[in-house]
Structures are given as C-alpha cells and as structure tokens.
Amino acid sequence: MDLNLSLWQVLSFVGVILTAVLVNIVVKIWWVPLRTQKFLRNQGINGPPYKLFYGSTKELLEIRKHAKTTSSRITPHDITPLVLPHIDVWVKQYGRIFVHWMGTQARIVVDDPEMMKQILSNKSGHYEKPEPSIQLKRLIGYGLASSNGEKWARQRRLLNPAFHLESLKSMVPVVAASTAEMLEKWGNAIAEGVKEIEVSEEFPCLTADVIARTAFGSSFEEGKHIFHMLAELTVLAGQSFGKIYFPGSRFIPIPSNLRPRKLDMDIQKSLTEMIFNRKKNVEMRKYDSYGTDLLGLMMDAYKNELKDKKNFLSLSLQDMVDECKTFFIAGSETTANLLTWTLILLGMHTNWQDKAREEVLNIFNKEIPKFDALSRLKLVNMIFYEVLRLYPPAIIAIRKAYKNMQLGNLTIPADVELVLPTIMVHHDAELWGKDSKEFNPLRFSEGISKASTHPAAFTSFGFGPRTCIGQNFALLEAKVILIMVLQRFSFSISPTYIHAPASTFTLRPLHGAQIMFQELQT
Numbered sequence: 001m002d003l004n005l006s007l008w009q010v011l012s013f014v015g016v017i018l019t020a021v022l023v024n025i026v027v028k029i030w031w032v033p034l035r036t037q038k039f040l041r042n043q044g045i046n047g048p049p050y051k052l053f054y055g056s057t058k059e060l061l062e063i064r065k066h067a068k069t070t071s072s073r074i075t076p077h078d079i080t081p082l083v084l085p086h087i088d089v090w091v092k093q094y095g096r097i098f099v100h101w102m103g104t105q106a107r108i109v110v111d112d113p114e115m116m117k118q119i120l121s122n123k124s125g126h127y128e129k130p131e132p133s134i135q136l137k138r139l140i141g142y143g144l145a146s147s148n149g150e151k152w153a154r155q156r157r158l159l160n161p162a163f164h165l166e167s168l169k170s171m172v173p174v175v176a177a178s179t180a181e182m183l184e185k186w187g188n189a190i191a192e193g194v195k196e197i198e199v200s201e202e203f204p205c206l207t208a209d210v211i212a213r214t215a216f217g218s219s220f221e222e223g224k225h226i227f228h229m230l231a232e233l234t235v236l237a238g239q240s241f242g243k244i245y246f247p248g249s250r251f252i253p254i255p256s257n258l259r260p261r262k263l264d265m266d267i268q269k270s271l272t273e274m275i276f277n278r279k280k281n282v283e284m285r286k287y288d289s290y291g292t293d294l295l296g297l298m299m300d301a302y303k304n305e306l307k308d309k310k311n312f313l314s315l316s317l318q319d320m321v322d323e324c325k326t327f328f329i330a331g332s333e334t335t336a337n338l339l340t341w342t343l344i345l346l347g348m349h350t351n352w353q354d355k356a357r358e359e360v361l362n363i364f365n366k367e368i369p370k371f372d373a374l375s376r377l378k379l380v381n382m383i384f385y386e387v388l389r390l391y392p393p394a395i396i397a398i399r400k401a402y403k404n405m406q407l408g409n410l411t412i413p414a415d416v417e418l419v420l421p422t423i424m425v426h427h428d429a430e431l432w433g434k435d436s437k438e439f440n441p442l443r444f445s446e447g448i449s450k451a452s453t454h455p456a457a458f459t460s461f462g463f464g465p466r467t468c469i470g471q472n473f474a475l476l477e478a479k480v481i482l483i484m485v486l487q488r489f490s491f492s493i494s495p496t497y498i499h500a501p502a503s504t505f506t507l508r509p510l511h512g513a514q515i516m517f518q519e520l521q522t
Helices: 002-041 057-069 085-094 113-121 134-140 149-163 165-169 172-191 199-216 220-240 255-283 294-301 303-307 309-348 350-364 379-390 422-426 471-488
Strands: 097-102 105-110 397-401 405-407 410-412 417-420 489-493 501-503 507-509 514-519
Touching: 002 097, 002 105, 057 085, 057 097, 085 097, 085 105, 085 422, 105 113, 113 397, 113 405, 113 417, 134 220, 134 255, 134 309, 149 165, 149 294, 149 309, 165 471, 172 199, 172 471, 172 514, 199 220, 199 294, 199 309, 199 471, 220 255, 220 309, 255 294, 255 309, 294 303, 294 309, 309 350, 309 379, 309 471, 309 489, 309 507, 309 514, 350 379, 350 471, 350 489, 379 471, 471 489
Parallel strands: 105 417
Antiparallel strands: 097 105, 397 417, 405 410, 489 514, 501 507
16 A cells, blocks of 8 residues: 555656646747737847747748859959858848747847947947857857856956057967968968968968967968868858757757767867976976966966966866967957958959059068057058958857847847847948948048948947957068068959858868969069
8 A cells, every 4th residue: 555655656756746837838939939929029139930949940941042152243342142042131121120040049130320329338248158058168168258247357458458459469460470381382372373372271371370379379281280170160060050959959969960079079188288397387487477478468367367276277277278278269260260351352353452462562562560660551551441341250140138128119038039130231332332242441541430331230340348459469470461462462253252151160161272373473
C-alpha cells in the first residue's frame, strides 16, 4: 500500500513537472508571440504573420533564394535588394516600420533615421546589445562590441587611451612597413607576368599583419595560427547567421558543431598564453612594462587586477581574451573590407582614382606617409566615406528593449529586438538625393554632417555613445595603405570580376575582387 502510494506520488510529481514544462513551451512558442503580434498590430506595426516555432523564417529564406536568381539585374551600387532582400520586400509591403519573426523572437525593423537616432543615442541602457548567439560569442565573447551596462562602461573607459590619436601616431610606420612588403610582392608578381591580383585575399593578410604588430607586437607569421583559426571561425559564424536551430541541437557531435568548438578552445588557449607570458615577464623583471602596443596598454589598464592573481583569474582574464579577439576581428576584418571595396570602386570609377592620386602626390610625392600630413587629405577622406556609405561593413545594427520603451508614438515591448537597416538608410534618396545609389564622393565635401538631410543618416561606425572605438585606427590604417597603393600603381577592375556583394559576418564581394595593376612610371 505504501509502495503504491509512493509510486503514485512520484508519478504525480513527474506529471506536474512535465505539465509545467509543456505549459512553459506553449507560452513561449505560441501565447507570447501571438500576444506580442496583436499588441504591435494595434499600433499599426504589421508584418508577415507569426507561424508556430518558425516565425517568418521560411518566408525570409524563400525571398533570399529568389534574390540570388535575380542578382544579375541589379545596378552596380543598388545592392539592398541583394544583401537585405527580405527587408527590401517587406518594407515595400508593410511600410518602413514592420515586425518579422526569427523563430519566436520578434524583430521590429526601424527604417527611420530619427527613430534610429533615438535608439542609438539612448544613454540609459534601455536599448541593449542582444545576447550574442553562440557563434558570435565564440568570435568576440563579451568584449566591448557585445557587452552592456556597467561592464561596457568600464571596458570603454579602460580602452579609450589605447585608441587616442596620440597613441595611434606611432603605428603609422608599422602600417607603412607592412604595406611596403605587400606592394613589393605585387610588383614582383606583375613583373613576372601576373595579370591580376585578388585583393580580397591580400588585404586581410596585410591588415592581420598590421593588427598583429600594433596590437600584439608580433609579425603575422608568428601569430598566423590564431589568425587562421579566427578567419575560419568567422566563415563558420557567417554561414550560421539567419538559421533556426532546435533547442540542444548545437550539442550534437557533428562536424558543424565540433569544429567551431575546437577552434574556440584553441583560440582561448593561445590568447591566454600570450597574456600570461607578458605577465610573467614583467613579474620576473625581464621587461619594465607590459608593452606599448594595444595589448600592453590594455594590460596596463588592468594592472591592479594583474597583481591580484585570484581577482585576475576570476574577473579580468576572460575580459582581456575577449578584447583580444575583438582586436583581431574588428581590427583586420573591417579595414580589409573597406580597402577591398575602395579598390573595386576606384577600379570602376577611374576618374576618381586619378583625382585621388593627384591629391596624394601633391601632399606626399613618393615619400612614405607621415602622421602629421594625413590631416591634409580631403578627397581621400571623401572617397572613404562614400565607400562606407555604399558598402558599410555591417549592413544592420540590432538592439533589444530592456523594458517597455516609448519610441516616438510607439510602445516597444520588453525583449523585442530592433533591427536598424544601416544600408537602407545609407541608400535612401530622401536623405542623400537622387544620386543616392551612385558613387559620388563630393557629397562629403562639407563633412559628414552636411552630406545628408539627417544627422543619423551615416552610421558606418555606429552612432551615439557606442560609436566604434576603433574608428580612428581603421581610417588611419586605410589611408596609409591607399596612399602607398596610389603612389605606385594605377589599377582597374578585371574582366573576370563579378559584382556580387554578400553579407556574411561583414559585407564582402562573394566572388572575390580581381584587380589589374600597372606600375606607374617613376
């Protein structure tokens, strides 16, 4: 009797637990999305209807598939229908503010510069970076690019000195030295009869070498193992973006799960060893400081934690590893893409290339660029801004409402994500004029603030408190490299080049960037 009673109690308890789990699942995948959808529709925010579990992902994938079949019909710089086809289609169908669903997650697209400004300028922390996906977490962890609140404020404060222009001044000779090596290799290849160079492969190697020397004080060859692992992890992360995964599927021991996990572990180990080696060298008094590169400056900012082994291990080591990964990704990936698109556009529009070269030769002649003279560049700056407008490295920004928020005359429910389509705003004719989809650097002749009709129309480096901390570094590096290319070569797009921008982790040329170079007469 007692045994039966105990068994009945156990079964009842299990039944209660299973019922609670089932109710929780039903609430999450059915009741909450439908309630949110109704709440938004009552405010005039429409969109593709929510479908159980998948949301509107199936429709999104169908639109993307169709876009690939029509990619050859796009005009050169009107790339939004290709890289953000679902948003392009749904904006036309539902308006500039609409909701769609990534699984059970509601995403409100806000294609309005004034609302974007309100979101990005918010200092209260009520619009946060969303929790990074497992793929993004492996790439940059909880570094400055993905952290929130007090942690973000602390990291930003600690890292600011490393990215001050005075700190970057000493990096110009390093960038110039790495660039000279690459251009010498190009010159030798051209002399031997090479017809074209794949710059989308060359520039990542160059910017990786630069970030290795400026951030970690080692050459690319010495750190290439970390670079190769991060490059592979970036590709794997890009392939996974936009996909829907069943709960627990990432734990299944298949190659697509095992390889990223191993890469992440190996990267963590390598970076940890790098940090501890510097710490050990200072403690053994082999060196007086942690170094003057970015890693050294960062370690100096954490010096109090470094002296307290327990505190360092529990609080700061992972932060430093995550910032190192962010240095690698942001410091090499985005600058390489900027240079790649710049050469593509100057190869298409050779009249602008000639004007840029004339400015460069007037200021620098054939001499190695010096930091103090970089500020005299006008047209080169305009060209970079126009490239960043047409081909921003990140084509969207995402924030998440921490609590119910008022945005204009709308109420945004807590936990809803806000998608800010950077590239659509960058290409908007109402903001930039009738030639918004054309390459015209002169629109920036009076600076960024006067190039469009709204101050938040240009957000390649973000906007507000979270403006990219590495903006000065990226532009300085890109200027030095472009100057040295223009000093030595003229170039044009190869007949083999196929213009097919694609968004993975960043905006890249899908089929590479084949450029034909010719040595200038000395």
